[in-house]
Amino acid sequence: MKLRVTLVMLVAIVAAGAGNVCLSKGMQLVGSLDAYDPASLAKFFLAAVTSPWVVGGILLELANYFLWLAVLSWSDVSWALPLNALEYILVGLAAAVFLGERVGPVRWLGIAFIAAGVALLMDSWEHPETPPAA
């Protein structure tokens, strides 16, 4: 049971991270949105939803969503929720390797703080005196 939860969560997290990397690649190809009139917005979003990278990203995010629903439908998974913090680290690595983003020490430090904070926050869900806020 623990193995199954861990595996499904890891697949969900990798899908979410890969999805965001694909969305980022697609939107970089679509190009920066610089005009906000209806025609420009329509052109921008049309280019977005016809980009294979964006479509792939959306499919991966949907896969993440349904896997996440499955995880939440199982009982007693709170111990596994801190794993969610991995997405920030995975996306930092993938963005540097696959998208050529320059992730400097300050950003890595920030990512580390955020991942630690999210893991700690998720971990606190299992304590009865602090019910989930959301």
Next chain:
Amino acid sequence: MIRATLFLWVAVLASSLSNVLTRRGMVAVGPLEDYRPGPLVRYGLAAVTNKHVLLGLVAGAVNFLLWLIVLSWADVSWALPMNAVEYVVTAVLAIAWLKERVSPRRWGAIGLITVGVACVMGSW
């Protein structure tokens, strides 16, 4: 950087709103207990015809469109961690509105996330 941060924060607010609305709607719809195709479809229909769930979906769509705009401007390694500010917003709202008690552990977590978001934001 300013427009990306601004759009990102509005996207985070939309996501927060989407969660609250969806949760409220799903509480009214009730728990899913029958996994056969017929009841599953009926449950899905009951969910998507609930006013709060629908509004939650609209807020979720707004969040996604804003996220695409942000990704057209910013590095994903910058923008994605910034989304964690939602946890801080949720915690602050829970304290302010629901008068929830917050354990030292959660205060620590909120502090770490706040410092982390500040570092990432400054790393543009």
